[in-house]
Structures are given as structure tokens and as C-alpha cells.
Amino acid sequence: MVYKAAVENLSSNYLNAQIDLLNQCYARTNSDTTNMRSIFQSRVGSSKVRFILDQVIRVSTTLTSFDASSTSGFANSDIVKQTGSGGSDAISPDSKLNVWICDLTKDGSNTLIGYAYPPAGAPNWTAGSQAPTPAFDGVVIDYMDIGGPLKQPVGYSSGFRGKALVHEIGHYLGLRHIWGDDGGACQGQAGFKDDGLSDTPVAGDYSNFDCNKTKNSCVETSGDLLDMVENYMDYSSATCQNSFTKMQISAMEYVLDNIRVNVHIPLGVSMTETVSKKIELYPNPVSDILYMQIENIEYEKVHLAISNTLGQSIFSTVHRKSLSPLEINTHNFxxxxxxxxxxIDDLPVISKKIILQ
Ligand SMILES: [Zn+2]
Known part of the structure; x- marks a missing residue:
């Protein structure tokens, strides 16, 4: 979070709502999947990709915005990734997805919502599309587009409701736009490009941030389909985006398994194990004050319940702020x-044994 005005320094409410939405969209458990037209139902799927908020770094800056001008591409915006330039250096970009939240659009001359670099060697991308340096790998996104259906920043009006980050992480995991970024060409026409995935219908150009379900920008010679405005990798309105196709999911999982191999928790290591490692109780055995340290998680609330070996609850409390370490007085036990x-918030319940002596 690189902010100038206080409103840009989003509370963890918005960040957790965004993580929730990411997990729903990648699992395809979001409620708006019912809006998917039946012609595409057999093509869409749920991925195994899930997200954990690992660490929030908040940096106050004097820079007003991080524009990507037409002449410099993303070079200006990559300033947000440099502490020495008023931004914030990446944390372990080889093993973590870094997301820089900042004011990309405020000066009115720029409509950039966010951007991401695909990984080096991603299928269907031209050589050199990756970040200019590993330190710039990750996603940059405007603070106004972070949140979810239940948590909208003040003044929010674009209607993207957190789905811009779903789209940008799609790029980070190697997906292209479904129209192939070819500026309007269809099959057989000069300059035609595709996203390289055959289960996304061929589209000549992007949807114009709307939800036109009759649009058919390219007529395919056989099995013609309308444009898939429900796809996260179109430039359609977030109000109709609700799915990735099965081949898009395979492409992203390929990148995680073969290129961004250090970024993910391998299948077999559970979310519970990962969260458990972040919670430390000490001293143990304890005879007086027990401390609970939660590493690198910002949260709205933490629910704490203590039970005996018979499973009877003897103490329960809710802390509403990121106060660390928490102190638990064990005198009366x-x-x-x-x-x-x-x-912690909606994360899995972690159970730890302590000995009171
Ligand atoms: Zn894009």
C-alpha cells in the first residue's frame, strides 16, 4: 500500500474482502456464476488456486500518482516498486505475489486500473513480455479497485468490485486477453492474434467495459460463438465477469507448477498448516501470562477460545484489532x-496445545 492521501491507505477490511473475492472467483464459488450463459457452461471451471494475505506494508509517499504514460509504458508506474523513488521494494518476488496498491488514476489523464507482467517463458506471450527485472514482478492496481461486493472504498463508482485484481492475477499467471490484443482482427485477417486457448471464443476486440451479450466480434467458420463477456480476461464490466474457462485454468496451473514454482503452497500442504505457522504461543509450558504472536497477518478480529482436555470451553474472547502479542492471563486456570x-477472521481455526504449570 503506497499512499499519499489517507483514503488511499485502505483498511484490512478491504484487503480481506478482496482476498475473499479472489478465492471465490478462482474457485468459481462466486454467486454471480449463475449469470453465465448456457452456451458457455461446459467450458468454464474451478481452479485450485487460492490466496492468503501474507503481509501488508504501508508506505506513505509524497508522489501524487504512479501513471503509466503512453510513451513510457509501465516504466513510470514501476516507480511504485522502488523504495528509493517513493514507492516500496518488492518482498521476495520469487516466492510471493507482490501487489502494489496505489493511486494510478487520480490525475484524470490516465485510465489505467492495474497491470501485471506475465512470467518469463509463459506460453502465448512474445519473448520479453516479463518484468524488466524480477524486483518489478507482481501486480500494480489502483486503490479504488480493491475490495469486494461488501467492501467498497469511499467514492467507489467504477463497478469493478475487486474483479480487476482477478484479471491482473490472470496475467501474472500467464493468461492473455481473450481477444489476443490484436486491435480488432479476426481469423484470416492481417495481424490476427488469439489468446492461444481454444475454449475461449475467438473475439476481434475487447468488450467496451459493458455487458453486451449479443456481441459477436468475429464470426467463426464453424461452431461460431458469441463473445464471452463473462470471462475475467475480457474488458467487460465486472458486473458480468464471473468465470475462467477450463483451458485458462490449466494454463494458470501450468505456470504455477512449472514457472512460478516457488510462489505457491504445493498441494498437500494445507491452508491450516500455513496459518498455524504464523501463530506462536509462548512460553509453553506457561505459569503466568501466555503471549500469542501472530506473524504477518493483518486482521479485523481474532477469536480465541480455550478448552480443557474434556473439550469443555473455559474461556473465550474476541480481539478486534491487530494487537500483537496478545496477552492471556492464566492465573485463574x-x-x-x-x-x-x-x-483469525475467516481463516481456518487453528488448535494449539499448551501446558499450564
Ligand atoms: Zn489485462
């Missing part, structure tokens, strides 16, 4: 073994 059950 009898000596013995207890289980501390911790739930």
Missing part, C-alpha cells in the same frame, strides 16, 4: 493441559 483455538 487450574494446572493442566489446555487447547487454544484461534480463528
Amino acid at each position: 487450574a494446572k493442566g493441559i489446555y487447547f487454544i483455538n484461534v480463528q
Whole structure:
């Protein structure tokens, strides 16, 4: 989060709503998938990709905006990725997806919502499309587009409702726009390009940020289909974007398995294990004050429940702020073994054993 005005410094409410939305959209559990037209139902699917908010870094800057001008491409915007230039350096870009949230559009001369670099060697991209340096790998996105259906920044009006980040992470995981960025060409025409995936209908050009479900920008010679405005990788309105196709999902999972291999938690390591490693209770055994340290998670609330070995709950509390370490006074508890059950926001409940002596 690189902010100048206080309104740009989004609370963790928005960040957690965004993570929720990412997980819904990538799992295809978002409620608006019911809007998908039946002609495309057999083509769309759910991915195994999930997101955890690992760390939030908040940097106050004196720079007004991070524009990508038409002459410099993203070079100006990459300033946000440099602490020395008023931005914030990437954290471990080889193993973490860095997302820079900043004011990209405020000066009115720029309509950039966000951008991302595909990985080096991603299929269907031309050589050299990757970040100019690994330190610039990740996603930059305007603060106004972070959130979810339930959490909208003040003044929010674009209607993207957090789906811009779904789109940008699609690029980060190697997806192209469904019209192939060819400026309007269809099959057989000069300059025609495709996204390289055969289950996204051929489209000549992007949807104009609308939801036109009768648009057919390229007539295919056989099996012609309308443009798929429901696809996250179109430039359609977020109000109709609700799915990735199965081949888009395979393409993203290929990138995670073969190119961005360090970015993901391999299947078999559960979300519970990952969250558990972030919660530390000490000292253990304890005889006085028990401390709970939560590493690198910003949250709205943490629910803490202590139960005995019979499973009886003996203490329960909710902390509403990121106060760390939390202190738990154990004076009134009898000596013995207890289980501390911790739930941070909507993350899995973590159970840890402590000994009171
Ligand atoms: Zn895009």
C-alpha cells in the first residue's frame, strides 16, 4: 500500500474482502456464476488456486500518482516498486505475489486500473513480455479497485468490485486477453492474434467495459460463438465477469507448477498448516501470562477460545484489532493441559496445545 492521501491507505477490511473475492472467483464459488450463459457452461471451471494475505506494508509517499504514460509504458508506474523513488521494494518476488496498491488514476489523464507482467517463458506471450527485472514482478492496481461486493472504498463508482485484481492475477499467471490484443482482427485477417486457448471464443476486440451479450466480434467458420463477456480476461464490466474457462485454468496451473514454482503452497500442504505457522504461543509450558504472536497477518478480529482436555470451553474472547502479542492471563486456570483455538477472521481455526504449570 503506497499512499499519499489517507483514503488511499485502505483498511484490512478491504484487503480481506478482496482476498475473499479472489478465492471465490478462482474457485468459481462466486454467486454471480449463475449469470453465465448456457452456451458457455461446459467450458468454464474451478481452479485450485487460492490466496492468503501474507503481509501488508504501508508506505506513505509524497508522489501524487504512479501513471503509466503512453510513451513510457509501465516504466513510470514501476516507480511504485522502488523504495528509493517513493514507492516500496518488492518482498521476495520469487516466492510471493507482490501487489502494489496505489493511486494510478487520480490525475484524470490516465485510465489505467492495474497491470501485471506475465512470467518469463509463459506460453502465448512474445519473448520479453516479463518484468524488466524480477524486483518489478507482481501486480500494480489502483486503490479504488480493491475490495469486494461488501467492501467498497469511499467514492467507489467504477463497478469493478475487486474483479480487476482477478484479471491482473490472470496475467501474472500467464493468461492473455481473450481477444489476443490484436486491435480488432479476426481469423484470416492481417495481424490476427488469439489468446492461444481454444475454449475461449475467438473475439476481434475487447468488450467496451459493458455487458453486451449479443456481441459477436468475429464470426467463426464453424461452431461460431458469441463473445464471452463473462470471462475475467475480457474488458467487460465486472458486473458480468464471473468465470475462467477450463483451458485458462490449466494454463494458470501450468505456470504455477512449472514457472512460478516457488510462489505457491504445493498441494498437500494445507491452508491450516500455513496459518498455524504464523501463530506462536509462548512460553509453553506457561505459569503466568501466555503471549500469542501472530506473524504477518493483518486482521479485523481474532477469536480465541480455550478448552480443557474434556473439550469443555473455559474461556473465550474476541480481539478486534491487530494487537500483537496478545496477552492471556492464566492465573485463574487450574494446572493442566489446555487447547487454544484461534480463528483469525475467516481463516481456518487453528488448535494449539499448551501446558499450564
Ligand atoms: Zn489485462
